Amino acid sequence: MISSIYDSATLAAVLNAEPLTAADAKETPRDWVDGIWVAGEVYPLDPKATTDTLAVLANGTAAVTWSPKGEYCGGGHRTAVESQAGHWCAADTxxxxxxxxxxxxxxxxxxVTVWDANGYTETIVHDTLDEAKExxxxxxxxxxxxxxxxEALMGDEETADSLLY
Known part of the structure; x- marks a missing residue:
């Protein structure tokens, strides 16, 4: 169960859920700019960036685009059937x-997140997509x-170590 929207993959999962009603199925992200409710929290969409086929969180941390039926989006889907069905997928990662x-x-x-396996993580949300790409x-x-x-230093150490033995 999804308890928060923290990236484009979770936003896509929320939007790919089965609509409750026929009216829900006809809605587009423009109908949701006030926010998407998940586990008691509301995630507003950016009204300037959001279109019928693009949903962008107002805080800039996630965006998804609509991939029409029959068009492969390049995303990591579990099955070929999923990848060929109409669905939401990460817009730009x-x-x-x-x-x-x-x-x-x-x-x-x-x-943009810089991380290492020792637990270091630094995340910055940039003002524009171009700034984030830069x-x-x-x-x-x-x-x-x-x-x-x-790697060059480690290579030099390995060479030095091999000369000792």
Missing amino acids: DSVTFGDDVRGVTRDWRQ AFGRESAEMSREWEEQ
């Missing part, structure tokens, strides 16, 4: 990881440089 998920950077709409690029490039430097 990106991610990069280094060292078998040792650290990484993710972007979910305007939210920040994701910067953070990814910086992390890539740091990872390459670390």
